[in-house]
Amino acid sequence: MATETQTHRFATQAIHAGAAPDPATGARIQPIYFTNGFVFEDTQQAADIFAMRRTGFSYSRGSNPTVAALERRVAALEGAKAAVAVASGQSAVLMVLMTLMKSGDAYVASSRLFGGSLGLMNRLDGRYDLKPQFTKGLTPADFEAAITPETRAIICESIVNPCATVMDLAGIAAVARRHGLPLVVDSTLASPALIRPIEHGADIVIHSTSKFLGGSGQTIGGVICDAGKFDWAAIPGRYNLMSEPWADYDGLVLTERFPDFAFAAACRVFGMRELGPGLSPMNAFLTLTGIETLPLRMERHCANAKAVAGVLKDHPAVAWVSYPALPGQEGEAMAARYVPQGPGSIFTVALKGGEAAAVKFIMSLKLISHLVNIGEIKSLAIHPATTTHRQLSLADKAIAKVGPETVRLSIGLENAEDLIADVEQALAQLG
Structure with a gap:
């Protein structure tokens, strides 16, 4: 979901962004929409929503009003154009990798990452030929040295799990820009209260909401934020999910239909509709509540x-x-x-x-x-x-x-x- 215009400071956004009093009842707290489906006004509305010609809710695997409120809030806090909430932080990493790349593509990854991320990357390499090119060190020069013609992205953490090393995000972002690559930052250990990677040049930000965003150890969840700044169509064919027609969506080109958040839209259509790691509305509600005190x-x-x-x-x-x-x-x-x-x-x-x-x-x-x-x-x-x-x-x-x-x-x-x-x-x- 796209975020609203930011007009307030961080603590105010943490409490108010993405939600408003319920128009039907006046409830001040974001309602929990425990439903898997939504009634359509007519067959044309249903067809238009499924074809991405208009926005709306159809089935909670793809989006849900409670989940959408969480997406808007995190996008606002990160300064992103849109966000997509998923079932776990691990799902967020998986969705980003699979949306950015196809078999045979490579990406530069920090040699210091959460163990689960490293395990996933090695497994995707062995089974699906998505190739991690791990850096020797953590400096921008180390990231640049690992880039090859097959590289399609750069991935790092803002604060390294678990040793707490703080990465030079601006320096790594400069490397990414020089090579026309998107910078993906897992900012779970920082939360947007400490670091907002988009302000330092990141294009995509990932969080495991199970950690600081939720805060109480009650829920599992993840979120992907799209800065909306990367030119996915600059090199034809490189990022095909964003820049090329989807034949099964009547030739839809996401960079044309959603120019401000084409990557988030691709995560929605491919990741949520087809891979299906949807977030429970209850988990979204609890995470929204946690963010208020972040x-x-x-x-x-x-x-x-x-x-x-x-x-x-x-x-x-x-x-x-x-x-x-x-x-x-x-x-x-x-x-x-x-x-x-x-x-x-x-x-x-x-x-x-x-x-x-x-x-x-x-x-x-x-x-x-x-x-x-x-x-x-x-x-x-x-x-x-x-x-x-x-x-x-x-x-x-x-x-x-x-x-x-x-x-x-x-x-x-x-x-x-x-x-x-x-x-x-x-x-x-x-x-």
Whole structure:
């Protein structure tokens, strides 16, 4: 769905964008439309909606009024022309890759990504010949060095999961523009409250709404935002779903019918109608509710994370922490440039005692839950080497800062003093 004109500041948009009082009842909260189908006025309206000649709701796999409100809100927060909400963040990554490319195409991908994204990319390479060209490092020069004539996109995260490295989005976007490629940014760990990648040159932004946007660990969901700036027709045949006629839609050309959000339209027609990863209206409603407090939560997340990371950094049982907001840390300057509020609340900590110490530390935590999600109001811990990033080689785990000695922490909204006390008592158990 296309977003409305932005006229308010971020916190106001987080509360109001995409929704309005219900015209039928006056309800102030966005209604939950629990229906799979919608009655048409006549056969011509039905035909026009299915042929994309007019907008409207037909079947909730493609769109639903509650889901559409979420799409409008996230698009407004990201400064996008349109957004498409899907069943999970993993579905969002899959849909972006399959909409952008066909078998035999390649894309440059950051060597540091969420483990699930890396696993998906390797599987798509082996089964469907969509080829990831992984960078050697994280600088714009590393991304440029990986580009070949087969490259069709560049993909990175804004804040790397789980080591919290902040990427030079403007520099990578400049590389993408020089080569006529769209830049896709997974901004799950930042949320639009910390970084809005489109402002730094991104063309497509992805979120797992299961994390900070929802916030409470209740739902699974994802969203794709289309900046509406990329020229999909500049090179004939390269991005055919956007720039070439769809024979089964009476020759529809999405860049002509929807010039401001052709990519989002392609995700809607191909991704939602044909692949079918629709988002439940209940999950959309809960995510809308979560977004209302996003700015407040992110401020507390960042403050708590910095406090906990600072204590860990100075503890004798700790080898290092990866939080770049701490003085003297690697990536401090990049974090100060892009995320002056703080680089989120997810980071890794390495224990001097190796894997045994990491496991014992996790199992000794009492307030912090041993749980695989991130971005919740509750603080969470996991051992990524054996869970989220288990498919990586030992060398790649070390580079990604998820070796056997590391623990990933997602710091929540509890009192910082209580979190620090829990961390300290768990460290004390290591002897």
